[in-house]
Amino acid sequence: MIRTITMTFAAATLLAGVSTPALAQASTEGAFVQREDRPNCTMDQLKAASAAYVEGQGRGSLSALPLHDRAEYLENMQTIDPAAGLWNTSLPIAHSMSFHDPVRCKTFSEVIVTEGGHPYVIGTRLYLHDGKVIRVDSLVTDADDWLFNANAYLRYSSVEDWGPLFKYQLTPLPEMIHGANAYLDGFSDKFVETPWGTPCARLEGGAYTDREGDPHASCEVGMPDGVLYINNRDYLIDPEMGVINVFCRFGNSEEGMPDSHTFRLIDGKIRAVHTLSVNTTGRPSPPISDEGAILR
Numbered sequence: 001m002i003r004t005i006t007m008t009f010a011a012a013t014l015l016a017g018v019s020t021p022a023l024a025q026a027s028t029e030g031a032f033v034q035r036e037d038r039p040n041c042t043m044d045q046l047k048a049a050s051a052a053y054v055e056g057q058g059r060g061s062l063s064a065l066p067l068h069d070r071a072e073y074l075e076n077m078q079t080i081d082p083a084a085g086l087w088n089t090s091l092p093i094a095h096s097m098s099f100h101d102p103v104r105c106k107t108f109s110e111v112i113v114t115e116g117g118h119p120y121v122i123g124t125r126l127y128l129h130d131g132k133v134i135r136v137d138s139l140v141t142d143a144d145d146w147l148f149n150a151n152a153y154l155r156y157s158s159v160e161d162w163g164p165l166f167k168y169q170l171t172p173l174p175e176m177i178h179g180a181n182a183y184l185d186g187f188s189d190k191f192v193e194t195p196w197g198t199p200c201a202r203l204e205g206g207a208y209t210d211r212e213g214d215p216h217a218s219c220e221v222g223m224p225d226g227v228l229y230i231n232n233r234d235y236l237i238d239p240e241m242g243v244i245n246v247f248c249r250f251g252n253s254e255e256g257m258p259d260s261h262t263f264r265l266i267d268g269k270i271r272a273v274h275t276l277s278v279n280t281t282g283r284p285s286p287p288i289s290d291e292g293a294i295l296r
Contacts, residue, residue: 149206197269
């Protein structure tokens, strides 16, 4: 279990000197609809949009989404032409789950593809305002990415419980942000106290920390030596599910590895973590077995 987090840290330390595009911005002033700092939406709009996205990814079309005519499209934190996105490819979806933030008007959908000749695990965000999707933002991971194994990701993700919580299990929203930040800050400050819960399991690209189903499993396996900053954090909080998703760069603020961390908190404690990391190092990742073990 310690080895899994150590490998995560090792991935980021490889980023030095590797150039990747910065978090994309419009290349021409006014090319995209303006990002709203206080967007308007309803939970029903968000849920309808995420369902349309997942269904559309299966068909290879975003046509069912209420897209703004000047929406922004990103893939792996690069601005792209909408016709170039993987969302135009019909994919046989094996499993998906979606989360919704009615304050920030964002959705996050995790989509797993194991059949069809090209496995993927995709994390896509939709940003809404006044009933329109103003931004489509996908992280697409496949065979070249960090600790990738879609079969293992499907095996464990599909049996975990990420459903609605009872009211008494919910965590206040500021505490959810604090918990996610504490986890990410632990890579740069070893004195940060992270609110770990038990049992807790971490699924990283395909590597899984609780393959035996231990009821006492913990994610508190220690942080590796060194100082690593997790930058450009962008939050999504689903109040019904106790989930916070963070899009960020793992390492350098402009050239770091595009990354998604999704945390499940129950009673204020982290109980599950999913991570997707787009490998921009140009160096191979350690292989992962279908059982979620790192292979040497």
